[in-house]
Amino acid sequence: MGLHRQPTRAWTPAYAGPAIELQEVHRRYGSIQALQPTSLSIHRGEVVALLGPNGAGKSTLVNMVLGLLAPTGGAVKVFGQSPLEAAHRIHTGAMMQQVHLAANLRVSELVELFSSYYPAPLKVADTLERAGLTALAGRTYRQLSGGQRQRVRFALALCGDPALMVMDEPTVALDTETRRAFWMEVRRLVDDGRTVLLTTHYLEEADALADRILVIDKGRLVAQATPQELKARVNVQHVSLRTVLSDPQLMAVAGVRAVRRQADTVHLTVDGTAVIAPLLYALDPALQEFTVRPASLEDVFQGLHAPQGVSA
Numbered sequence: 001m002g003l004h005r006q007p008t009r010a011w012t013p014a015y016a017g018p019a020i021e022l023q024e025v026h027r028r029y030g031s032i033q034a035l036q037p038t039s040l041s042i043h044r045g046e047v048v049a050l051l052g053p054n055g056a057g058k059s060t061l062v063n064m065v066l067g068l069l070a071p072t073g074g075a076v077k078v079f080g081q082s083p084l085e086a087a088h089r090i091h092t093g094a095m096m097q098q099v100h101l102a103a104n105l106r107v108s109e110l111v112e113l114f115s116s117y118y119p120a121p122l123k124v125a126d127t128l129e130r131a132g133l134t135a136l137a138g139r140t141y142r143q144l145s146g147g148q149r150q151r152v153r154f155a156l157a158l159c160g161d162p163a164l165m166v167m168d169e170p171t172v173a174l175d176t177e178t179r180r181a182f183w184m185e186v187r188r189l190v191d192d193g194r195t196v197l198l199t200t201h202y203l204e205e206a207d208a209l210a211d212r213i214l215v216i217d218k219g220r221l222v223a224q225a226t227p228q229e230l231k232a233r234v235n236v237q238h239v240s241l242r243t244v245l246s247d248p249q250l251m252a253v254a255g256v257r258a259v260r261r262q263a264d265t266v267h268l269t270v271d272g273t274a275v276i277a278p279l280l281y282a283l284d285p286a287l288q289e290f291t292v293r294p295a296s297l298e299d300v301f302q303g304l305h306a307p308q309g310v311s312a
């Protein structure tokens with residue numbers, strides 16, 4: 001309902017500058033340059049998604065923001081302080097992929113325990129509610145499913161009432177419904193001025209959540225844009241079908257940019273805004289196995305590396 005939400009502003013750091021600032025930050029592991037020199041600024045109250053494939057450098061960047069990893073060079077500032085100092089001052093909450101928690105403790109006990117580490121935690125009942133754990137409060141951690149455990153990790157990151165929430169692939173194994181509920185909760189985090197930095201493989205997630213998407217590939221920041229700007233750059237959809245139509249006939253259909261065949265299936269790259277099904281059915285009423293897939297992360301990278309867009 002939101003009516004009972006408290007304006008929990010006691011944590012707001014006095015510093016008025018950006019929540020996160022990276023200046024020429026880079027990180028090397030031996031001969032591997034995991035992150036090229038990168039400069040960026042994340043403002044307070046912003047939700048920023050770090051999007052990129054496996055090994056792109058997302059966790060490296062996030063770990064440096066959390067002070068878990070030192071940069072090889074450059075400066076990281078969180079609320080104008082060193083990341084460790086910011087974490088120490090309880091400005092930062094971290095939801096990481098791997099955490100080991102006492103399996104025999106109940107959910108409510110875990111939240112109480114973690115809350116006790118902080119000087120001004122949220123009320124345990126509020127934390128449970130915001131993480132969707134109220135009904136599971138009496139279960140032990142051992143009894144929880146993977147998705148439910150993820151919600152516990154979210155609760156433990158939130159319970160200290162941080163100004164900045166950093167989340168590494170927070171929804172990776174969640175079903176669609178739980179993922180959407182989680183997105184709403186993240187939007188709620190920023191309602192009262194929190195800043196959110198999260199990593200994801202899912203374009204859809206970045207689209208639903210982020211004010212700004214940072215695309216990272218092979219350790220390089222290759223784009224910074226709003227979801228709208230990014231999608232406009234990859235304005236394609238993918239259509240598959242079985243049809244008697246020839247390649248020239250398909251290419252002549254409005255919106256079709258490219259045709260590719262794989263065994264009996266035809267794959268079309270189509271303008272993102274085109275409504276193509278009626279046109280194809282008019283030409284081949286017997287067509288089969290028509291499926292549409294929206295633009296993927298793959299397309300984002302293709303679009304970024306080929307500014308002219310997809311061509312036949």
Ligand SMILES: Nc1ncnc2c1ncn2[C@@H]1O[C@H](COP(=O)(O)OP(=O)(O)OP(=O)(O)O)[C@@H](O)[C@H]1O
Pocket residue numbers: 029032033034052053054055056057058059060061
């Ligand atoms: N401790 C380490 N020692 C050596 N190389 C590492 C180490 N950690 C990461 N790397 C390398 O640095 C690069 C970036 O890794 P990073 O974990 O930041 O990527 P990521 O974008 O988070 O990937 P994923 O989506 O798979 O989690 C990769 O090439 C990875 O193999």
